[in-house]
Amino acid sequence: MPRHLVAPASALPPGGRLLVEAGGKQVVLFNLGGELFGLLNRCPHQGGALCHGTAVGLVEADPAAPGQIRYSRPGEILRCPWHGWEFDIRTGLSRAEPERLRARAYPAGVTPDPAERPAATTVPVGSSEGRIFVDMP
Numbered sequence: 001m002p003r004h005l006v007a008p009a010s011a012l013p014p015g016g017r018l019l020v021e022a023g024g025k026q027v028v029l030f031n032l033g034g035e036l037f038g039l040l041n042r043c044p045h046q047g048g049a050l051c052h053g054t055a056v057g058l059v060e061a062d063p064a065a066p067g068q069i070r071y072s073r074p075g076e077i078l079r080c081p082w083h084g085w086e087f088d089i090r091t092g093l094s095r096a097e098p099e100r101l102r103a104r105a106y107p108a109g110v111t112p113d114p115a116e117r118p119a120a121t122t123v124p125v126g127s128s129e130g131r132i133f134v135d136m137p
């Protein structure tokens with residue numbers, strides 16, 4: 001799976017989002033508490049730009065308390081700006097029909113920071129330390 005280095009790690013702090021290009025595709029990256037996730041910047045409904053979506057939390061009926069709702073995972077559900085379809089940022093799965101609909105998700109992360117490596121570890125020439133990556137199939 002080709003790895004694309006797209007930005008310095010500092011470009012995407014916790015709670016942030018960043019639109020990048022990787023492998024000829026626009027990918028919107030999210031930093032959820034230090035974990036990075038990538039979604040294709042195109043809603044599967046009619047192509048809305050997911051980078052302009054609103055990040056909300058998960059609202060569910062509380063099975064233990066009929067008539068009550070539960071709110072969790074703040075900022076982890078992305079609402080498309082065009083018609084409001086919602087996707088789980090961690091997986092791309094649609095909230096309404098996860099078995100049938102999804103936003104294309106790409107693995108993303110940060111290459112290790114050389115300052116955090118053990119002293120005995122060597123760093124290869126031309127390495128990509130401290131960069132955000134997106135893996136594309």
Ligand code: FES
Binds near residue numbers: 043045084
């Ligand atoms: S284009 Fe995203 S909900 Fe319609």
